[in-house]
Amino acid sequence: xxxxxxxxxxxxxxxxxxxxxxxxxxxxxxxxxxxxxxxxxxxxxxxxxxxxxxxxxxxxxxxxxxxxxxxxxxxxxxxxxxxxxxxxxxxxxxxxxxxxxxxxxxxxxxxxxxxxxx
Amino acid sequence: xxxxxxxxxxxxxxxxxxxxxxxxxxxxxxxxxxxxxxxxxxxxxxxxxxxxxxxxxxxxxxxxxxxxxxxxxxxxxxxxxxxxxxxxxxxxxxxxxxxxxxxxxxxxxxxxxxxx
Numbered sequence: 633x634x635x636x637x638x639x640x641x642x643x644x645x646x647x648x649x650x651x652x653x654x655x656x657x658x659x660x661x662x663x664x665x666x667x668x669x670x671x672x673x674x675x676x677x678x679x680x681x682x683x684x685x686x687x688x689x690x691x692x693x694x695x696x697x698x699x700x701x702x703x704x705x706x707x708x709x710x711x712x713x714x715x716x717x718x719x720x721x722x723x724x725x726x727x728x729x730x731x732x733x734x735x736x737x738x739x740x741x742x743x744x745x746x747x748x749x750x
Numbered sequence: 751x752x753x754x755x756x757x758x759x760x761x762x763x764x765x766x767x768x769x770x771x772x773x774x775x776x777x778x779x780x781x782x783x784x785x786x787x788x789x790x791x792x793x794x795x796x797x798x799x800x801x802x803x804x805x806x807x808x809x810x811x812x813x814x815x816x817x818x819x820x821x822x823x824x825x826x827x828x829x830x831x832x833x834x835x836x837x838x839x840x841x842x843x844x845x846x847x848x849x850x851x852x853x854x855x856x857x858x859x860x861x862x863x864x865x866x
Contacts, residue, residue, distance in 0.1 A: 663851070664851035666853045666854075670793075674858070675841065675856045675857060675858045675859055676795075676841070676854075676856045677856075678853045678854075678855070681851065681853060683851075723793055725793070725795065727795070727853075727854070729849070729851070738797065738800070739785065739797070739845070739854060740797065741787070741794065741795035741797075743792075743793070743794045744793040744794060744795070746793065
């Protein structure tokens with residue numbers, strides 16, 4: 633079945649550095665991918681919608697200059713956390729929809745990435 | 751107003767028993783989809799079951815079934831014959847509108863603990 637792969641699964645970085653997280657759809661093309669953030673014991677909150685070949689759409693309150701999203705191909709979207717700070721430590725997870733029409737109801741998630749900024 | 755409401759922060763169930771996890775939703779769009787995901791401690795989101803707003807029958811997937819009551823705007827998840835491996839967070843989510851490039855909106859989740 634369709635699979636979304638996310639890398640790295642865990643990353644620790646120093647405050648002030650940048651971290652890139654990749655989200656790949658392995659056996660289907662995804663013109664749109666979604667990036668969520670989840671703080672401990674909380675729900676998933678949508679950060680942005682990543683569109684292949686165009687600019688991402690950010691949710692209110694999410695800094696686009698801090699969370700850079702690049703959807704360079706139909707199977708890859710990247711999220712770069714720039715100048716990371718400890719408060720950016722969180723679980724980041726991407727998702728993509730497989731198929732269109734009625735068959736497009738399945739939404740797959742990546743494995744998620746645990747970011748710790750020290 | 752919250753789009754997805756899960757009123758049970760935590761639930762306990764005896765192994766082999768059935769358990770119902772509650773979910774109510776709020777939308778004015780006649781077309782929508784309802785999802786349930788399981789999130790173990792590893793963090794991955796595991797798709798369990800889907801119900802479309804126009805589906806006439808309740809969705810079922812193995813031990814999972816969705817009790818869809820459209821008039822009440824509820825989409826409760828029923829897990830039959832609970833297993834220890836079912837212990838996890840469970841999230842109800844909704845997609846508004848037709849299948850397209852619209853994201854899911856999640857509830858706050860319910861932590862299910864299965865007791866031996």
